Amino acid sequence: MLRTLRTPTLEIAYEDSGPPDGLPAVLLHGFPYAPRGYDAVVARLTAAGQRCLVPYLRGYGPTRFLSAATPRSGQQAALGRDLLDLLDALAIPRAVLAGYDWGGRAACVVAALWPERAAGLVTCTGYNIQDIAAATRPAPAEQEHRWWYQYYFHTERGRAGLEADRQGIARLLWRLWSPDWAFDEATFQASASVFDNPDFVPVVIQSYRHRFGYAAGDPALEEIEAALAARPPIPVPSLNLHGETDGVGPVAASAGHGRHFTGPYERRVIPRTGHNVPQEAPEAFARAVLELMAG
Secondary structure (H helix, E strand, C coil), X not given: CEEEEECCCEEEEEEEEXXXXXXXXXXXXXXXXXXXXXXXXHHHHHHCCCEEXXXXXXXXXXXXXXXXXXXXXXXXXXXXXXXXXXXXXXXXCCEEEEECCHHHHHHHHHHXXXXXXEEEEEEECCCCCCCHHHCCCCCCHHHHXXXXXXXXXXXXXXXXXXXXXXXXXXXXXXXXXXXXXXXXXXXXXXXXXXXXXXXXXXXXXXXXXXXXXXXXXXXXXXXXXXXXHCCCCECCCXXXXXXXXCXXXXXXXXXXXXXXXXXXXXXXXXXXXXXXXXXXXXXXXXXXXHHHHCC
C-alpha cells in the first residue's frame, strides 16, 4: 500500500506491505532505479510474515520537499538523514536496513552513526560511505571509465543531457551495470516514471558533484558529513552482497571491506548478477534479509 509521511524536510512516499507488528525491513533503492526493483523481494518477505517498507528516495516518484528553500541535495548525509527521519516518523526503534547504490549508502550511514536503529544491514558492494577527502585522487583507468556518467554530470552539458533524456541515460546505465540481466522494456518502464519528479535532476547532479568536492553541501547536514568523513565503522550484523558482474563497482573492489565492519560480517558474491541485486537476484537478497531478521 502506498502511504506518505512528513519529516522535517520531506513528504516521503513509501510502500508498506506485510503485517504491521514485528521487526520491519526497510528496502532502499538506488540511482537510477525505483521501488519496483524490490517487488520480488517484498513478495518473498511478506510470504514469510515480515513487514516491508520501501520508500521513494528524495527526488524520486511522489516524494516531495516541503520547502522551496531546502537545498536539493543528494549528498550521503541527506540520504542517511532521510532514512533516520523515516524511522522516527513511523516510531520504529529498530529495523533491518537493506539497500544498493544510493539506498545502500543511506543504510550504511544509519548503521554507522545510529547503530541502535539497525537490527542488521544488507549492503550491496560493501561499505558505501564515501571518502570525499580522497575523491580527487585519480582511480585506475578502468574505474575512471566506469565512472564516465559521474564526470558527465559534473558539467552543465551533463545536467542538460539528464534533463532532456532521463530515461535514455537510465536505460543505458541499467545495461552497462548489469550485463547479464536481460530486462525488457516493460520492466524498465515500470521504474522509469519515478524519474519524472521535478527534483530528480537537481538532486542527482548535486549528489555526483558533491562527492567529488565540486558542489557545496546542505549547511544543515555539515555535522553528519563531518562524522562520515572519519569513515566510521559499522558495528551491526552485516551481509555484503556483491554482484559478480557489477559493471560500475567490480567485485574485487569490496574484497577488503571487512575492515570497516566491527560486528558480524559476511561477504557473498552473487553469480551472474550485476549492480541491481534485488531485482536480478531476489531470492539471494530476500534470504539475506530473513537471516538478519532471525537474529
